[in-house]
Amino acid sequence: MKTLIYPYDLQFASIVRHKDLVKDLEIVALVSPRGWSMNGKDGGVADNADKLGIIVSHEFENSLNLCDAVLFSDYVQKLDFESIIFPKIFKSIELKKDIIITNPLSKKNLDLISKKCDENKVRFEYYGPSEVDYEEIPDEVGFIHDINTPVIFVVGMGERTNKFEVQLSLRESIQKIGYKVSQIGTRSYCELLGFHSFPSFMYSKKISETDKIIYFNHFVKDIEIKEQPDLIIIGIPGGIFPINNKFLNNFGILAYEVSQAVTPDSTILSLYYGEYISKYFTSLKESVRYRFGCDVNCFNMSNVAFDWTDAKYENKLSYISIQSKYIDKKIEPYKVYNQKVFNILNKNGNQDMAQYIIDLLADFGQTECV
Amino acid sequence: MNNERPFIHLFYTKGGYYIFDVNTNAIIKVEKKEYNLLEDLLNKNTLLNNDFIYEEYKENAKIISLKEKGYLSSKKTKEIIHPISDILEYYLSSKIKMIILQVTQQCNLRCEYCAYSGSYINRKHKNVRMSFETAKKGIDFLIDNSKDIDEVNVGFYGGEPLLEFELVKKAILYAEEVAEGKKITFSFTTNGTLFTKEVIEFLMKHDVSITISLDGPKEVHDMNRKFAVSGCGTFEKITDNLEFFKNNYPEYFKKILFNAVIDYKSSFSCLSEFFTSYDVLKDSYLITSEVSDEYSLEQRNRNEDYDVQLSYEMFKMYLAKLNRIDNKNVSKLVTSYFDNLRKKMITDRLRKESVNDKGHHGGPCVPGAQRLFMDVDGNLFPCERVSEESDVMRIGHINNGFDYNKIRNLLNIGKITEANCIDCWAFDYCSLCATFADELDELSAKKKLSYCQSVRYSLEDQLKDYCMLNEFGCSFDDSNILRVVEV
DSSP: OEEEEETOSHHHHHHHHTGGGOSSOEEEEEEOOGGGSOTTSBGGGGTTSSOOSOBEESOHHHHGGGOSEEEEOOOSSOOOIIIIIHHHHHHHHHTTOEEEEOSOOOHHHHHHHHHHHHHHTOOEEEOSOOOOOOOOOOGGGOOOOOOOSOEEEEEESSTTSSHHHHHHHHHHHHHHHTOOEEEEESSTTGGGGTSEEOOGGGGOSSSOHHHHHHHHHHHHHHHHHHHOOSEEEEEOOSOSSOSSSSOOGGGGHHHHHHHHHOOOSEEEEEEOSOOOOHHHHHHHHHHHHHHHSOOEEEEEEOSEEEOHHHHHHHSSOOEEEOOHHHHHHHHGGGGGGTOOEEOTTSHHHHHHHHHHHHHHHHHHHTSOOO | OGGGSOOEEEEEETTEEEEEETTTTEEEEEOHHHHHHHHHHHOGGGGGGHHHHHHHHHHOHHHHHHHHTTOSOOOOOSEEOOTTGGGHHHHHTTOOOEEEEEOBSOOSBOOTTOTTSSSBSSOOOOSOBOOHHHHHHHHHHHHHTOTTOSEEEEEEESSOGGGGHHHHHHHHHHHHHHTTTSEEEEEEEEOSSOOOHHHHHHHHHTTOEEEEEOOSSHHHHHHHOBBTTTOOBSHHHHHHHHHHHHHHOHHHHTTOEEEEEEOTTSOHHHHHHHHHHOGGGTTSEEEEEEOOOTTBSSOOOOOHHHHHHHHHHHHHHHHHHTTSSOGGGSOTTTHHHHHHHHIIIIISOOOOSSOOSEEOOSOOOOTTTTTEEEOTTOEEESOTTSOTTOTTTOOEETTTEEOHHHHHHHHTGGGGGHHHHHHOTTGGGOOOOGGGGBOSSSBOHHHHHTTHHHHHHHHHHHHHHHHHHHHTTOOOSOOOOOOOOOO
C-alpha cells in the first residue's frame, strides 16, 4: 500500500531508513510543515544521516494523489494537533485514503476519527498507547521466570540518543546473519515493523511497580516460549539516569523495572555526542552495574548533543543535531580507551556493532549452564 | 610549590570569612585563622615566608579536612576553547533563535545617548531602508537554520522601525506563512511616538511583543530623547500615546515592556518616584539599562549622588527581603537585582568536581544564534548591540551565509587572553564577550583585559551580598514546595 508520512521529522526517519522492515506499507512520500525547513531536501536531513532517496515536500494536499494511505506519525517538534494535523486527517479520509496513526490520540479524537473513517469506508489503524485491563497479581503467582534466551538491552542517556535506530539496525543486521530475533521496541507501534511494542501496562498509573516488573517478566517469557528466538532485543524508552536536578528522565524508573524483570546478557548504551574522557566511560559502566545489575558492553555515540547552556537558560530539554559523518571522526580516539564506541548511523558502524554483539553472545554461549 | 596553591578566591563580610572554591563552585565559610593562612599562601608578596606558610597549610587540620572533601584543588583549565567551537557549523545550521531586522536606519528622534547619534563609533542615522526581498531572505534564513528550535522570533529594529510599518506588516505576514508548524513570535523596540490605531491593532492581532523606551519623568526623558526636526522633547507625545493605548487596549498594554535608559546625570530618587507612582505604568514591566560605554567616544563619569541613592535603595531592598520593611517601600528600579543574585548564586552555580581541562570563560554566546542582527543591506552581526562599523563583528551576509572563521574567533574570545583567563577565579562567571575586545578591525587583548577588574569586583560584590543575606537568615530557597496532604 503506497503510504504518505505526515508530519515527517527525525522521529520517523529511522523507520524510513529501515523501510524493508515495514512489510505492508510502501513509503512513497514524506511531507512536513513548511516551517520545519525540509522542503525539497532528501528525507535523510531529518536525522542528519545518509540519504533516504525520498524528497520531503511541504505540499500535503498535492502529495495525496501519490498514495493510498496516510500515516500520521508521531514527531519530536511541537505541532498543534487540532489546528494543523486534524484537518489533514479529515481531508485524507474525504479523499478515501486509508488512515494509520502512530501519534497518541485522546479518546475523543480517536472516536471522532474512527467514526469518520467508518462513514467514509476507509481503513483505520491506530498504534498509539492503549488502555490496559489489569488484575492485581495474587501473592501465589508473584514470581519471575528465568529467561533462557540471550537478551540484549538497548538503553540511552535520554531521549533522542538514536536508540530506535540502534534497535532497528541490530534487528536488520542480526536477522541478515541468520538469527531468529524476538524484539520489544521502545515505541507503541513496533508491530508495524514486525515486533512487539513496549507494553502499555508499563506506563499505567493503576498498576503497582512490583506488579509491572512481574508482568514484564511474564510478557518476555511468553514471547520466548511462543517465538523460540535465538536472541531477544529489548529497547527501553527514555533515559536511564536523571540528567540533573531539573531534567529527571523519569528517574530511569522504566529501565530499573525492566532490569529487575529480565537480566540482560549484553547492554548497549547510547550516549549524547560529546568529547568524553576515559573516566566517563568507566564511571558510566559502574553506575549501570550498581543501579541495574548489568554490564554495558558497548556504546553508541549518537549524532545529537545535549545543549547544556540552552537547557539551563530556557529551562527545557535542548539538543544540537550533528551530521552523522562527523561522529565517525570523533569516535576514533576512544579506541585508545579500550572502549567499544560505535556510530549506528554509519553502515559499517551498524554492522560492526551487530557482529560485536553476536561474537560476545557466542563467547557467553561457550559456557553452557543448565 | 606555586602549583600547589589552591585555586580559590577569598572574601569576607561583617559576619564571616569565606572561600570561593573555583574548582567546585562552592562557597565555604571558614574561621579567621584559616582565612589568614590561605590569604598568606595566596599573597605573592610573602614569597620569602612561603616555605613556612606552606608547612602550616599542609598541617592545618581544617585545611586537611577541606582537601579530603575535594576542596582547595589547584587544578586549572589547560586550554581555552569554547565547547561549541567544534560543532559550530552544526549549531548555526539548526539553532538560530532570532533574527533582528534593521528595517530602517532612519529615526524621527535624535537621542543624545543613541548608538547612532554620533557619540559612538557606529553608523549615523541615514535615510536607508531594508527592501522586502532582503527581509524575506532574513526570515527564510532563520527558518532554514532553526531545526532544533521550537519557537523562533523575528525582531524589528531601527532607527525607528515604525517609520517602515508597511514593511514590518509584510514581513510579519510572510514569516507567519513560511513558519507553518513552528511557533513564531515577533518583537519590536520603538520610541513610542508613532503609534496609531491601525499600528496597535495590527501588532495586537499578531501578538507582537513591544518594548518602549521611556527614561523617566519629563525633565529626565526630554534631556536625552528629542524629536529630530523640532529638537523638542518627546515625553508628552509618548505619554499621550500610552494613555490612548492603555485606555483602548488595556490587556495588550499590560504586555508592554518598558526600558529605561538610566543616565547618571539624573537623580535616582526622582526616577524611582516616577516609575513607582506614574499611574499609566503602575502594572507594567520595567527593565533598566545604563547608558552604554562600549564603543563610546567619550568617557562617562559616574555621579556620586546617584550611586549613593542607588546604594540606599539596594539597602532597603535587602531589608525587605529580610522582612524588616514592607516591599512597597522598595524602588521598582532595584527589584530585579535580588532575582539576578538568586539566579547567579543558586540556580546557575552548579556544583562540580573540578574545572575541565578544556573550556571557555563565561560571557560569549554563540554569535548569530541568540540575536542574529541583519542590517538594511543584509550584513549579519552577532546582535544589535555591536558596532555596524566593525569588520570583526560583520559575521556574514545574507546572500553568502556565515563566515565561520570570524564567528569562531568571536566565540573563542578567551583565546586572546588565555594566560590571564586560566588564572582568573571569576572564569565561570565572566561576562565579557568579544564586544569588549572590539577595535573594529581586530580583537584587542588589551581592551578586553581593561574590563577584567570590574567583572571581578562585581562578582565579589555579589558573593558578599549573597553571604551577608544568608548570615541574616534570608531564604533563597524556592518557596514552590509540593506537599501531599494526608487525610
